Amino acid sequence: MAQKKRLLKNFPEKVFVDRKVWKKERTRRILKNVEDVPCVIIDNVETLINKYSRKPDPVGEGKKVLWITEQKGDFVKPCPCTPAYLGCCYYIINLDLNCPFDCTYCILQHYLTNPLITTNVNLNDLWKQLDEFLDGIKGRFIRIGTGELADSLALDHITGNSRDLIAYFRGKKNVHFELKTKSVNIDNILMEEPEENIVVSWSLNSEEMALKTEADAPSIDARLEAAAKVCRRGFRIGFHFDPLFYYSGFAGNYDRVIKRMFQAVPPSRIAWISLGSLRFPPFLKRIIQNRFPKSRMLIEELVPGKDGKYRYFMPLRKKLYEKTVHSLRKYGGEKILLYFCMEGRNMWNEIIGWKPRGKEDIEKYLSFPQEMS
Amino acid sequence: MNIKIIPLSTISLDDIRFRISFFPDLKSMTDSVKRIGLIHPPLVCRREDKSVIVCGWKRIEACLILKIKEIPVVYSEEKSDLKLFQTALFENIAFRNLDYLGIAEAVLRLIRFGRTEDDVIKTIFPMLGVPTTYEYLDLYLNIARCSHDVKREVFQAGFSIDAARLLMRFEEDDRMVLARIVSPLGRNKQKQILEDILDIAHRDGKDVQHILKEKEAAEVLQSSTLSSSQKAEHLRKYLGKKRYPALTEKEAKFRSRVKSLKWPADVTIQPEPYFEEKDLHVSFSFKNRKEFLHIVKNLEKISQDDNFDSLIDK
Known part of the structure; x- marks a missing residue:
């Protein structure tokens, strides 16, 4: 228990349970893991969400509570990417929503109308949907993960979702399943047998920017230590340098973290590394300024991109990628699959040295990450 | 009654x-x-x-x-008073849609007369078409608590609520100065100046007065020959340069290269917005084949200039 508290301070301060799922076995399992936390059964979720939305800091307040409910719509969706840039045919599973970490740049501050940290317990529906989905993509090799609208492992000591997901995807031939996290919540993963198509990934940043912009998330050293343990257990590891920040001294700072990354996880065990520079819709700027008025994250030259989202002015962005990729290659990542999140074909061509014709090309490129050695 | x-x-x-x-x-x-x-x-x-x-x-x-x-x-x-005011x-x-200044005054009075903040957000905001969040409550209260002079300037200059929101992020003393400076401009440009000056102040750790007293800005603002709208426009450009130095430099280089090629005045050449892609866009109009061929010939001649490639990013 002491370790769990260290992982997530005192989350959750309160648990709300949708009456519809109150009696479900999975709900009971979760509640057992938070038995010392006050719990309230809720009949009307709208009232609950409205109550939190009216608080002075709905995003911050929502991070203190756990909402246990069921997903009414689709669990599985194509990653929406962004208009006018290249997607990568990633698929997302919206099992949990929101995240207890409070990253300054997080799109979820703006993206979701529900500020509560939400976990859905109707996993039987998820398995059915996944069966249908995987049936429908025969002939393709896809990547799918739970880390888009939530951190895949941050709540894992409470929900235990990772073990069920790994069990589901184990041995599936045409899919890579990815758990994407900033947490060090790996106890459940370490209890699982590794499998070639299961990738556990960490979001990384320079230590300086992690400290400044990733409140409540574990340090970079702690993340790398967790990655090393999961790697030693036999899983393949992914890394996501997203968002990369352009700032004075960025090259040296990212170089240091990349060097440490390869010390923690050998290149042969890395399935892929993604790169994405800071980007956000205009509305998020206001949220960041309100919630993090002292943040210097927005002081560089950020201009509207083709999708209307703010990005670093192209030459700065290019420099950011050039230096980062140089460090990745320098420390042993010559063969590792690198890919961009939300960049254009020219950036691929200039930095990776290959001009994909479309997202299907990228799907193929990422379909056969290095075999387990 | x-x-x-x-x-x-x-x-x-x-x-x-x-x-x-x-x-x-x-x-x-x-x-x-x-x-x-x-x-x-x-x-x-x-x-x-x-x-x-x-x-x-x-x-x-x-x-x-x-x-x-x-x-x-x-x-x-x-x-x-509360019941009367609500009436x-x-x-x-x-009978009418309140503008944001009217909403601001209404919100302030409702709270003064005893409605709680949560109650105003929950029950009054939906009637006024305002998002039911504290962010909006704070915004309207800040606007209502501005000096009458600032409110008048904001009203007369036709500030959008987004521009008013930005103005509220300045100290009271600076609000009046800035509202007056930007008032001759259109809404987008008003917003741009306020946004740039806020970003510069935050980036450089300087206050607004300091930024406005810097040589180039001061010369513009103290000019006896420029009209107030010219001053605002010059200041907007100056702040844009200061806020986006790399972009400004790139734009200047591009313009100078176009100029050095003696680009014809009747043919427009434009990079992609913010140079996000390398493509350049050329446009011209013509009335007949002769005019068309004349322009194409001219462009062909330019394309043979040794400096033509300097237009294109490597």
């Missing part, structure tokens, strides 16, 4: 506790009263032996302009 005819002079114009519109357009109301008289009597109440206007400031001000001596008013016996507010919003 009862209707009485009372001398206009007995109505207190100093007590503005119920007032939410401070910058009314009186012309149409004055014309209307002149033509057909005062059809709807204003609502007033008695407070400390004064007749205080609850609803109908515009009508009363029109009567004052027309030098009408006596007017009919509806007297309310209601003792609760006035609900009547107002039944």
